[in-house]
Amino acid sequence: MPHSDLEVKRAYMRAYRKDYDQRDYVKQGNQEKRRLYYLGNKEKEANRMKNCRAKTLAQRERVYLIKARVLANYSNPAGVAICNNCGEKDLEVLCLDHINGEGTQQRKAIGCNTYDWVIKNEFPGGYQVLCYNCNIKKRGLDSLRKQAKNSPRIVRG
Numbered sequence: 709m710p711h712s713d714l715e716v717k718r719a720y721m722r723a724y725r726k727d728y729d730q731r732d733y734v735k736q737g738n739q740e741k742r743r744l745y746y747l748g749n750k751e752k753e754a755n756r757m758k759n760c761r762a763k764t765l766a767q768r769e770r771v772y773l774i775k776a777r778v779l780a781n782y783s784n785p786a787g788v789a790i791c792n793n794c795g796e797k798d799l800e801v802l803c804l805d806h807i808n809g810e811g812t813q814q815r816k817a818i819g820c821n822t823y824d825w826v827i828k829n830e831f832p833g834g835y836q837v838l839c840y841n842c843n844i845k846k847r848g849l850d851s852l853r854k855q856a857k858n859s860p861r862i863v864r865g
């Protein structure tokens with residue numbers, strides 16, 4: 709059930725969860741019910757699992773293509789996904805970095821995948837491509853800078 713308004717979505721999810729917890733089969737524990745269903749429908753369940761795996765692979769491929777498109781757009785030079793710091797080109801280890809930090813807050817605010825959001829918003833500024841090593845290193849340096857800024861200065865006489 710797609711919701712464009714995040715608060716509406718959260719309210720819906722809370723109400724759904726409350727309703728779900730009140731259902732008899734949930735209160736009694738539906739594990740036994742599931743086990744009996746599985747025993748009576750083994751072939752159907754095997755097919756369902758097979759389809760589920762196929763869907764998962766298709767989903768992974770979709771995510772991979774979206775990631776490649778976004779990273780290629782934010783790379784410097786644009787066109788091929790590359791770490792803006794060290795030049796790493798392996799797409800598996802590249803990620804989108806929020807140049808000014810605060811990625812967690814933004815992820816919470818947008819409530820969906822950042823790559824999808826960036827495409828939907830026509831590649832806004834404030835992002836760069838880094839490999840995970842460079843991203844972690846940058847995060848560590850940012851944290852040290854923040855600590856140094858907030859700590860009282862030592863006055864030497």
Ligand SMILES: [Zn+2]
Pocket residue numbers: 791792793794795796838839840841842843
């Ligand atoms: Zn790097």
